[in-house]
Amino acid sequence: MAIALAMAGERPVIHERQRETGDAICGGFLSWRTLASLERLGVAVPGHAVDHVRVFAGEMTASAPLPGGAIGVSRRVLDRLMLLRAEAAGAGVERGVTVKAWDGAPMFLATGKHELRGLMRPKAAGDPTLGLRLRLPPHPSLARLIGGAIELHLFDRGYVGLVAQEDGSANLCLAVRKSRLAEADGNPATLLRQIGNGPLGERLAQADWSQPIDAIASVPYGWRATTTQAGVWRLGDQAACIPSLAGEGMGIAVASGIAAADFWTRGMDAEPFQRAFARRTSRPVGIAKLLWQAAENPRFAALGVRSIGVMPSLAALAAKVTRIGD
Numbered sequence: 001m002a003i004a005l006a007m008a009g010e011r012p013v014i015h016e017r018q019r020e021t022g023d024a025i026c027g028g029f030l031s032w033r034t035l036a037s038l039e040r041l042g043v044a045v046p047g048h049a050v051d052h053v054r055v056f057a058g059e060m061t062a063s064a065p066l067p068g069g070a071i072g073v074s075r076r077v078l079d080r081l082m083l084l085r086a087e088a089a090g091a092g093v094e095r096g097v098t099v100k101a102w103d104g105a106p107m108f109l110a111t112g113k114h115e116l117r118g119l120m121r122p123k124a125a126g127d128p129t130l131g132l133r134l135r136l137p138p139h140p141s142l143a144r145l146i147g148g149a150i151e152l153h154l155f156d157r158g159y160v161g162l163v164a165q166e167d168g169s170a171n172l173c174l175a176v177r178k179s180r181l182a183e184a185d186g187n188p189a190t191l192l193r194q195i196g197n198g199p200l201g202e203r204l205a206q207a208d209w210s211q212p213i214d215a216i217a218s219v220p221y222g223w224r225a226t227t228t229q230a231g232v233w234r235l236g237d238q239a240a241c242i243p244s245l246a247g248e249g250m251g252i253a254v255a256s257g258i259a260a261a262d263f264w265t266r267g268m269d270a271e272p273f274q275r276a277f278a279r280r281t282s283r284p285v286g287i288a289k290l291l292w293q294a295a296e297n298p299r300f301a302a303l304g305v306r307s308i309g310v311m312p313s314l315a316a317l318a319a320k321v322t323r324i325g326d
């Protein structure tokens with residue numbers, strides 16, 4: 001957003017609460033479309049090349065080519081590059097500044113999973129979803145196993161996403177229902193050991209269990225802002241929180257920033273932007289939600305993997321329809 005605004009001659013200021021660029025809990029999968037959008041913004045992202053998806057459910061596995069070249073990249077690297085690009089384009093970056101509440105001035109709200117007082121999204125009802133992340137250190141056998149794939153290991157009430165990153169390490173991210181984690185005594189390491197037999201266990205063989213497993217609570221998957229207050233431009237997860245299984249959250253974040261900058265420079269208000277952007281996210285978020293709910297159910301997950309095995313083009317189709325359109 002700040003990059004697009006600065007490229008259009010505006011002088012936006014980013015308020016970032018973290019003093020140092022962190023490594024957000026994220027699968028780190030960037031699609032061909034997101035890479036193209038970033039390139040247009042002047043951001044070249046180094047990453048591990050990914051050209052196919054491999055899906056596991058129980059004993060079954062299937063593999064299929066992706067519709068375009070993707071990458072695995074750590075958020076530490078991606079976020080640093082984007083902040084540097086924003087500064088180079090003319091945006092101000094103020095680090096260590098936590099915005100506490102909206103003061104009524106026009107604001108581009110891009111706080112991701114975090115809520116801002118007075119502008120909170122409704123809490124997800126039912127069995128909430130948690131996001132977890134474990135970094136796997138570089139290892140030749142891990143590199144051989146994952147290769148150029150984005151892996152999805154489906155299990156009852158959750159999935160594990162696994163991809164190699166720019167430095168040879170691998171990023172293991174999972175989304176899991178609270179009730180399933182409770183069955184593992186609320187302990188993410190216990191959960192990983194419970195579901196980590198078979199192929200996932202092979203990949204976890206080199207895990208360094210002394211590393212922390214990062215967690216984020218109650219991810220509001222499926223939520224979309226269909227309206228907004230005057231002056232509040234909701235971006236990224238604050239505009240639409242697509243189930244992470246689709247690997248399109250960052251695509252939506254980038255697309256929302258570009259679209260908001262376009263509306264702003266044409267002198268338009270936040271409300272028409274939000275409505276237009278909600279229309280663009282309707283299909284990808286709706287389909288991703290259906291796929292995620294099916295993937296969480298072992299019977300549907302097995303059926304899905306079997307179908308991809310018979311017809312690999314189904315995976316490419318799912319990957320296409322869960323990308324945000326122009």
Ligand SMILES: Cc1cc2nc3c(=O)[nH]c(=O)nc-3n(C[C@H](O)[C@H](O)[C@H](O)COP(=O)(O)OP(=O)(O)OC[C@H]3O[C@@H](n4cnc5c(N)ncnc54)[C@H](O)[C@@H]3O)c2cc1C
Pocket residue numbers: 015016017018024025026027028029030097098099100110111112113114116131132161173174175216219235236237238244246247248249250251253
């Ligand atoms: C388990 C999991 C796996 C995922 N995997 C993928 C994937 O593989 N590919 C993909 O594309 N997406 C993935 N996503 C989704 C993706 O991480 C998000 O959609 C994306 O990060 C949203 O970007 P954002 O800019 O809205 O928010 P964020 O990336 O969360 O950035 C928000 C920023 O705002 C700052 N901030 C927050 N509050 C304040 C405040 N009050 N004041 C100042 N600064 C503040 C934060 O420090 C942070 O830097 C995944 C998500 C989860 C939970």
